[in-house]
Amino acid sequence: MMKKSLGLKIVALSILAAGTFTGVALSSTKEKERAISAENGVELSIEKVDRDTVRVxxxxxxxxxxxxxxxxxxxGxxxxxxxxxxxxNVENAISNYKYNEGEKALDLIVTSLEPLKKEGNKIYLCEIDIDSTKGEGTAPKYKITPKNNDVYKYVTLTDKEKSGDSVVFEDTELSMNTAPTIEFKGKPDGVLTALQGEEFDSSTLVEKGMITAFDEEDGDQVKIEAVNKIDTSKLGTVEAEFKAIDSQGEASILKVPVVVVTEELKVKPTIEGATNKTINAGEAFDPLAGIIAKDSRGEPLDVEVKGEFDTEKPGEYSLTYKAEDRYYNEEVVATKLKVNEKDKPVEPEVPGDPNDPVKPEVPGEPSDPVKPGEPSEPVKPEVPEEPSKPVIPGGQENPNEKEDALVAGESGAGTSGTENTTNKESSSNNNSNEIAKNDVDSSKDTASDKSEKEEAEAKGDDSEKKSTSTVLLIFSLIIGCGVALSGMYKFNK
Known part of the structure; x- marks a missing residue:
C-alpha cells in the first residue's frame, strides 16, 4: 500500500509540474487571487554567495x-x-527548472503535498551557478530580475492559488567577482584606544599593518582607505571606518571601535622575569617560563616573544618580549640568551685486570668445649692439739700425775665440755660437708647457665666458706682455752 501511494503521489506531482510549464493553471481560475500591491507584495531576494554563485x-x-x-x-x-x-526544498517535493539560453529566461517550479520550509516569511528556493561569457581578466557584471509576464504563482495549503506580475526587488548590478575581505589584526578584542584631546589618525593603523585586506582575484593587492576622522574631544567610544576596494571596484567595509580615554589610563604595563639567560648547549629552554605581564590595574596580560635561537648551537641570541594592554599601552623588553659549549663528560678509567682474589680459609671443625671439672672437696679446718702438760723443773716426775688423770677422768664438767666440743665439731663438719655437697651439686649445672649466675654462686660459696672457717676457728679457740684453764686448775691444786 505504501509503495502504491508513493507512486501515485509522484505521478500526480509530475503531472502538476509538467502542466505548469505548458500553461496549465495550478487550480481553477475561479479560485485565483491577485497579489496585493507591489509595495506590500512578495519580494524577490538575490543574494551573492561567492563570485559565481547566487541564492534565490x-x-x-x-x-x-x-x-x-x-x-x-x-x-549581462x-x-x-x-x-x-x-x-x-528537495524533501518531499518535486523541483525542476527550464533555462532558455537565447532569451536568458529561467523558469523555476517547486511542488509538494506538504508545506515548503520557511525561515520567517522567506522561502529559499535554490542556488544558481553562473559562468562568464567573456574572456579571462575581466569580471562581468549581471542582473537577475523578475520576468515581466506571470512573474510568480503559488498554491497555498488550502489549494488557493495566488499569482502576480509585480514583485518587489532590488535592481542591483552584481559582479562575477569576489569582494575583498577586510579585518582588524590589532588586539584580540578588536578595540582601539585614543587619548582625549590628541589627534587620532586612522591611516596609521593601515601603515602599521593592523588593518589588512585580501581578494580572491587580486590577492593582497587591495586598496584600504580610512573613511572617517575620529573625534577625541569627548570621552567615550566612537567607530573608525575602513574600506577595502579590489581591482573590479567591489568594496568591503570594516568598522573598529575606538575608546577615548584620559591620561591616567595611558600607563605602560610591566613585564616580570624578562632577563638575560645562560644555558649549556643541549639544555631545554622555554622563553616564556617565569614571564608575567600585568597592566596598570594588575590584570594579567599576554606576552609575545620574538627572536630565534638554537639551544644545540653555542652562541648569543636576542629575544624581545612585548606586552600590550587594552588601551594600546605597550611595554617592550630586549634580552639575551647565551648558549655555552657542552661540558665534556669525564671519560672513566678503564679498569685493569683484577688480581687473583685471596680465597678465604675454610674454618676447621670447632674443638670440643672443655667441660668444667668437679669441684674439689673443701679443706676441713685442723683441730688444735691439746696443750701439753707443764714440765716440772728439775726433771722430776709430777707426783700428782695419776691424781690429775683420775681427777680429770672423774671430773664431770671436763668430760661434758669435751663431749660438747666434739659434738660441735661434728656438727660443724656436717655443716661443712653439706655446704660442700651443695657446692658440688651446683657445679653440675649445665653449660647453658648464664655467666652472671656462676659469678653469683661463686661469690656465695666464698662467703659461706669464710663464715664456716671463722666459726670453726672460734670454736677451736674456745676449746683450747677450756683445756688450758683445766690444766692450770689441776696444777694449782
Missing part, C-alpha cells in the same frame, strides 16, 4: 505554501551552468 528566495510570503512557480530574467555577460541549479 521569495520573501514576505505570509501564506503556507506547498507549490511555487517563478520566472526570472538573466542579463553570464550564462547558467549545466546542472547549475541546486534546490533548497
Amino acid at each position: 528566495a521569495l520573501d514576505n510570503v505570509e501564506d503556507i505554501v506547498k507549490s511555487i512557480e517563478l520566472s526570472l530574467q538573466v542579463s 555577460d553570464i550564462t547558467i551552468k549545466e546542472n547549475g541549479v541546486k534546490w533548497a
Whole structure:
C-alpha cells in the first residue's frame, strides 16, 4: 500500500509540474487571487554567495505554501551552468527548472503535498551557478530580475492559488567577482584606544599593518582607505571606518571601535622575569617560563616573544618580549640568551685486570668445649692439739700425775665440755660437708647457665666458706682455752 501511494503521489506531482510549464493553471481560475500591491507584495531576494554563485528566495510570503512557480530574467555577460541549479526544498517535493539560453529566461517550479520550509516569511528556493561569457581578466557584471509576464504563482495549503506580475526587488548590478575581505589584526578584542584631546589618525593603523585586506582575484593587492576622522574631544567610544576596494571596484567595509580615554589610563604595563639567560648547549629552554605581564590595574596580560635561537648551537641570541594592554599601552623588553659549549663528560678509567682474589680459609671443625671439672672437696679446718702438760723443773716426775688423770677422768664438767666440743665439731663438719655437697651439686649445672649466675654462686660459696672457717676457728679457740684453764686448775691444786 505504501509503495502504491508513493507512486501515485509522484505521478500526480509530475503531472502538476509538467502542466505548469505548458500553461496549465495550478487550480481553477475561479479560485485565483491577485497579489496585493507591489509595495506590500512578495519580494524577490538575490543574494551573492561567492563570485559565481547566487541564492534565490521569495520573501514576505505570509501564506503556507506547498507549490511555487517563478520566472526570472538573466542579463549581462553570464550564462547558467549545466546542472547549475541546486534546490533548497528537495524533501518531499518535486523541483525542476527550464533555462532558455537565447532569451536568458529561467523558469523555476517547486511542488509538494506538504508545506515548503520557511525561515520567517522567506522561502529559499535554490542556488544558481553562473559562468562568464567573456574572456579571462575581466569580471562581468549581471542582473537577475523578475520576468515581466506571470512573474510568480503559488498554491497555498488550502489549494488557493495566488499569482502576480509585480514583485518587489532590488535592481542591483552584481559582479562575477569576489569582494575583498577586510579585518582588524590589532588586539584580540578588536578595540582601539585614543587619548582625549590628541589627534587620532586612522591611516596609521593601515601603515602599521593592523588593518589588512585580501581578494580572491587580486590577492593582497587591495586598496584600504580610512573613511572617517575620529573625534577625541569627548570621552567615550566612537567607530573608525575602513574600506577595502579590489581591482573590479567591489568594496568591503570594516568598522573598529575606538575608546577615548584620559591620561591616567595611558600607563605602560610591566613585564616580570624578562632577563638575560645562560644555558649549556643541549639544555631545554622555554622563553616564556617565569614571564608575567600585568597592566596598570594588575590584570594579567599576554606576552609575545620574538627572536630565534638554537639551544644545540653555542652562541648569543636576542629575544624581545612585548606586552600590550587594552588601551594600546605597550611595554617592550630586549634580552639575551647565551648558549655555552657542552661540558665534556669525564671519560672513566678503564679498569685493569683484577688480581687473583685471596680465597678465604675454610674454618676447621670447632674443638670440643672443655667441660668444667668437679669441684674439689673443701679443706676441713685442723683441730688444735691439746696443750701439753707443764714440765716440772728439775726433771722430776709430777707426783700428782695419776691424781690429775683420775681427777680429770672423774671430773664431770671436763668430760661434758669435751663431749660438747666434739659434738660441735661434728656438727660443724656436717655443716661443712653439706655446704660442700651443695657446692658440688651446683657445679653440675649445665653449660647453658648464664655467666652472671656462676659469678653469683661463686661469690656465695666464698662467703659461706669464710663464715664456716671463722666459726670453726672460734670454736677451736674456745676449746683450747677450756683445756688450758683445766690444766692450770689441776696444777694449782
